[in-house]
Amino acid sequence: MPSTKPEKLTFRQNVDLMADRAIKVLGLEEGVAQALKCCDSVLQVKFPVDISGKIQIFTGWRAVHSTHRLPAKGGIRFAPYVNQDEVEALAALMSYKCALVDVPFGGSKGALLIDPVQYNRDELQHITRRYTLELSRKGFLSPATNVPAPDVGTGEREMAWMADTYKHLHPEDVNYLGCVTGKPVRHGGIRGRTEATGRGVQYALQEFFRHKEDVKHANMSGGLGGKCVVIQGLGNVGYHAAKFLSEEDDVKIIAIIERDGVIVNKRGLPVEKVLQFIIKNKTIKGFPDGKFGKNGAKALEMECDILIPAAMEGQITRQNANRIKAKLIVEAANGPVTFEADKILNKRGIVMMPDTFVNAGGVTVSYFEWIRNLSHIRFGRMERRYDELQGRQYADMLEEVTDKKIPDGKRNKLIRGATEIDLVRSGLDDTMRLAYQKMREALLSNKKIHDLRTAAFVISIKKLANSYLDIGVF
Ligand code: NAD
Secondary structure (H helix, E strand, O other), rough: OOOOOOOOOOOHHHHHHHHHHHHHOOOOHHHHHHHOOOEEEEEEEEEEEEEEEEEEEEEEEEEEEEOOOOOOOOEEEEEEOHHHHHHHHHHHHHHHHHHOOOOEEEEEEEEEEOOHOOOHHHHHHHHHHHHHHHHOOOOOOEEEEEEEEOOOOOOOOHHHHHHHHHHHOOOOOHHHHHHHHOOOOOHOOOHHHHHHHHHHHHHHHHHHOOOOOHHHHHOOOOOOOEEEEEEEEEOOHHHHHHHEEEHHOOEEEEEEEEEEEEEEOOOOOOHHHHHHHHHHHOOOOOOOOEEOOOHHHHHHOOOOOEEEEOOOOOEEEEEEOHHHHOOOEOOOOOOOOOOOHHHHHHHHHOEEEEEHHHHOHHHHHHHHHHHHHHHHOOOOOOHHHHHHHHHHHHHHHHHHHHHHOOOOOHHHHHHOOOOHHHHHHHHHHHHHHHHHHHOOOOHHOOOOOOHHHHHHHHHHHHHHHHHHHHOOOO
């Protein structure tokens, strides 16, 4: 039996314990519960790469948690601290996430043990292509069975290398572009994928603030505008979430926590400027419009309305959970709150929006990208001009009937056909709204459910269990 003592829990055990709460609510029998939680398969690869005349051995993983739907889907991270337990935990979260937001994929995750900043572009390309070869040869990469995406330390560039390697290995596969998502748009990607996870965080918060009782339950009032936010991690997810929330929803980003410390400005930080400063200086220290502090972890405990951990797992633990002052924690990262911390925060009445919901925007838009790759056509290509024509006829008719001219701005809005990015954002917004509504419905209708995380797990696990039971796996 794995140890379940506080502080000794691995990421995987944390996820399993959270799943157990939902399994108890659902009253699933032990065998079913075990089968649901375990990873179907885990591949570990070790491969040599020639780096400047010296052979280096790299270790990577790809875990498949569930295959009740195919392909199995999940990001690939390049990081110097990954291990198999973490990859399995993340693969399990992917299964629960996909089920929650109705994305018809199984759950998977991959990782390469590497510090990407230690290698130049050519070396990284070589390493990524070699890792791709391993995954493909061993049956862990294909549009039909296993489709990676970006995660910590990877992005569009790595996905383009992976897709290209796969294409050369499988030139007969007409759907080769669907072997990974998160590709650059000019290499088969979809508009809106890079921003998708952060955009999903924004939509999740917008939906939360549409429910006055939920806002009150989190000891807040009013709308999203003017709320003070502390965000940890200004990477892909954190940057886009902070940017959209501050620029479009009038939220004040009062602190940005990065690896090397924190910058604070109670009047609100200019997110774009902060990012450009980090890109130029490789640190947030010295940013002119904010006060720098060395202790980033301590800043998680700052007074604020909303705390958005968007960096990595295990940031809020039983050590600091009692000192968190935020009223709402929005889990943009995977697993930022441990099982023990979750219990403490729930007792203290701090509301948490769980990771499987909050960061599901990434896999949702990946799903759209995969469909686009399989259908070999850009969304909106067939209907955009037709919609414009209809809009124009409608506007003309309106002018004729009312005998009034529609102002140009309004007319242009009326006749504009939806572009790919419009459709992607609309599909993502709908997904996030519906998922939140399902979670709150479960929370309000079942007395055994006391928090949004358990609600999310109940919804996902019920779907997974039904899917397995329907096809007679058990
Ligand atoms: P990223 O590598 O682009 O960004 C991570 C950021 O966090 C970096 O800026 C890094 O410097 C910072 N960081 C790392 N450790 C930190 C620490 N201890 N304190 C403060 N900052 C720290 O990664 P990402 O893609 O933005 O992913 C972030 C999280 O979101 C991960 O948990 C990932 O699994 C999850 N996620 C990502 C996606 C996606 O589409 N990229 C989708 C779903 C979930």
